[in-house]
Amino acid sequence: MGSGQSSDKLEVNRFLKGRGPQSLAKQVNASSFGAQPLGQMTWEVLHQHMPSFPDANTLKITYVFPEGVQTEKHPNPGRPYAESRLSSYLPDNNEGNSVLKLLEKAFNQQLLFAIAPGENGKDVITTAAVPLKTQPEGEGSRPDGYPDKEYLKMLKNVLRSKGVK
Structure with missing residues (x-):
């Protein structure tokens, strides 16, 4: 040269x-990465059944976010946000385990959660545009609980639309 x-x-x-x-x-x-704050995703098998899935145990997914300060990719850079711990639930069957892998990819791409203004004026961590079932049981009319036979199919479609396959 x-x-x-x-x-x-x-x-x-x-x-x-x-x-x-x-x-x-x-x-x-x-x-394709989102504005989710840094956190950790873990899961465990609960030996109990959910409505709509009587032949399967329950996967409990836990998301933990330590308190932190927002960066440029968040709505209020430099402003703090509180620690948060959230759980979601899936059936422990083939389809549920397949969706669990997709949720793990989405979490690693920072697509599941976002920082938003809370009711008390402080910024909080909340679910983003991916709907999560945060209750293992419900009355069916609650969007965050089971029974909901179409949830896994709908969740896969939402994740696919965000590029998670």
Whole structure:
């Protein structure tokens, strides 16, 4: 490489050696990340049945977010938000376990939760545009509980629409 080489050629050489800009696929994946605060997702099997799924145990998914300060990707950068612990539920069957893997991908892509204004004027962590069943039982008319035979199908469609497959 001589000193008369243009900077354009130098950039191409760096790219060809793997040190250039991210691939288009990586750029697309990076832009699909949401504004979810940092947290942890764990799950466990409860040996109890849910309405609509009498032959399956229950998967309890727990999301824990420590208190923190909002960054530029949140609605109020520099403003604190409180610690939060939320749970959601799925049947422990083939379809439920498949959805659990999709929820894990969505969580890692920061798509499940967001920071929003709370009722008391303080910012809180809440579910984003992905509906979660936060009650293992309900009266059927409650959107956050079971029984709901169409929930897993609907949830897979919502996650697919967000690029989670």
